[in-house]
């Protein structure tokens with residue numbers, strides 16, 4: 001049986017942290033998006049207009065390869081869904097940072113790639129876990145993690161970018177219908193350092209997995 005769990009949520013929400021906690025709890029394999037090995041990401045943060053299409057093409061290829069691995073495992077956990085890339089791209093197209101035609105071509109390609117085909121396993125996840133955070137939490141976590149190209153201290157314009165990104169997340173989650181979904185309160189629950197909070201989050205996820213019959 002194929003069971004894939006994917007995390008989703010804004011930058012710094014805690015997706016990678018919860019991915020490793022959950023995979024360890026379930027005794028299953030974790031898949032990470034490989035930020036440090038992504039050659040386009042640092043270029044993107046320097047020049048979003050030029051690199052949005054290339055970054056998303058790179059990510060589409062990378063995430064599809066990862067999905068093909070993840071669907072072979074039982075209850076594998078991935079630290080970001082493929083569907084969120086379109087959210088970033090759409091936001092950039094809406095604000096004229098990216099070309100709307102480029103977005104349309106990307107979006108059609110994504111839809112084609114994710115379409116179920118007879119005789120092949122579905123690439124869609126079995127559960128999407130969304131970590132909700134406020135802008136303050138998001139900014140604090142980005143600062144705490146300290147990835148150089150994400151820091152507002154070196155590029156103050158990123159504050160507005162992060163605020164806009166957050167605004168795109170709420171309707172995105174509301175409209176997401178590719179699989180069952182659930183929301184975790186990433187503001188309230190410090191599942192990284194507080195073991196009670198961690199147990200609470202894992203309990204919520206176990207209950208959801210039982211409910212959808214995947215545990």
Ligand SMILES: Nc1ncnc2c1ncn2[C@@H]1O[C@H](COP(=O)(O)OP(=O)(O)O)[C@@H](O)[C@H]1O
Nearest residue numbers: 011012013014015016017141145189190191192
């Ligand atoms: N719920 C949480 N409570 C406290 N700190 C957190 C929480 N989630 C993540 N962090 C911290 O915030 C930073 C970003 O977390 P990370 O898991 O890398 O986020 P993401 O993968 O969503 O970008 C890390 O330093 C991590 O330890």
Ligand SMILES: Nc1ncnc2c1ncn2[C@H]1C[C@H](O)[C@@H](COP(=O)(O)O)O1
Nearest residue numbers: 010011012035056059084085088089150
């Ligand atoms: N599709 C994307 N467009 C722009 N930037 C993206 C996209 N996917 C990921 N990113 C960025 C955001 C962060 O800087 C890193 C990693 O994301 P994280 O939420 O920290 O796991 O990549």
